[in-house]
Amino acid sequence: MFLEVNNVSKSFADKDRGTFEVFSNIDLAIKENQFVSLLGPSGCGKSTLLSMVAGLESVTEGTIQLDGQNIIKAGPDRGMVFQQPSLFPWLNVKENVMFPLKQIISRQEASERADHFLKMVHLSRFKNHYTHELSGGMQQRVAIARALAMDPKVLLMDEPFGALDEQTRHILHKELMKIFQETQKTILFVTHSIQEAIKLSDRVVVMGTRPGRIMADFQVDLTRPRMRDDEQVIALERKVMDLLESEIDKVLKDELSHENIH
């Protein structure tokens, strides 16, 4: 498989409880050119798993392989888009997109590539602006262009549209679908929104919490663009919702019982 998560566990050292296990024995295999969502309630470790694929978090047990290579540390073969745009405020839009290309390819080439991807996210007009002059949605588009400019093998997205308003999110969903079809990138997308996962993905991996684990794995073989009121979409949403309801209850109960103790 292109991206393989083999029997991976993650635990943190915790002051009160000794070690705290986020999840254990996770197996996941992802094909090239697929759009896969990791969906789950807060605390299931979906973002942690993504960070481990990015190489930002260490793997406690097991291995993660991309294209046959073990992942040990962060690298430009995996582009990451965070929930916060994380752009460099001292650089303008184009310089931000060129940041990962510096010293790798010539300036001329880097400039052309930046222009290409800024055009793809419809920001050519703003390439000389500073990032704080842009709206949240535009900043996130710059972050996507920056990740794509490195030509990564896989694009990792950690709730990239979570902080945006409904309308902007809708527009960016459309753009991301267009980019996905144009670039044929493999995308691993973390979200807690069932609708978002089903709307975008070829495959939805549902994770549960306490302990973190993979509960279900859905293929979404519906034609794009997918409409919210499509019956098949609604049916699938309901199926996932039923599955997640008990998990969300679990989180809620746990939080409430904490409330009562204090």
Added chain:
Amino acid sequence: MKIFIKRLVFLFVVIGIWQLVYVSGVFPDIAFPSLILVFESLFNGFTSGDLISALLASFRHLLLGLSLAILIGTALGVLLGKSQQADETAGMYLVALQSIPSIVWVPLSILVFGFTEFAVIFVVVLGGTFVMALNVRSAIHSVPPQLVRAARTMGTSGFSLFYRVEIPSSVPYFMSGIRLAWAFSWRALMAGELLSNGPGLGYSLRFAQDYARMDQVIGIIIIIGVIGAVMDQLVFSKLEKNVMKRWGLHKS
């Protein structure tokens, strides 16, 4: 423009009251000279070259002292910011040293270096170094971890990460450090020069006091005030504001 007129009117009112008090003769002339005399002594000071050479000497001390303070302070700040070990060991002492008024260092400096210009410069260096170091330390601590994570996913690490992310991200705090270092050094400079054997503006001020020349004392105080205000408002505050705006930290 309206603000400018308000300020001008205020200045004239102060001058008017001053002259009224002077004319009324409540205070002896030696303690309360007429403003005309003050400006006359300023004019004479500049035309004779005395004040100009004093000013040049002061700027020389400040330039040398402040440059050294910025250099040493930056080095110390980077060390404390990057090494938790160093910070835990020495960080607290830096805060303690910063709280010592710089005039306190003057006797020590004079005993070590004698009544030399270097004694003054040493006080200026001490005045600026600690505040610079503290600001550089917080500059490095304030680099958003999110930016570092993002840079790492783009294959940036080690020195390249420090050079391309941590340094530029620290620039606004670094600028605040420079502005504060200037302000502290400027005060230290006056303290040091007042107790020195010259040359310098502070020394000229004490010289005027020794000869009971209130007109000169007030004249020099005005010069010191104007230089301080001009440097702070027109140079350092402006520089800092521009950087803040450019970095998107300034909400305008």
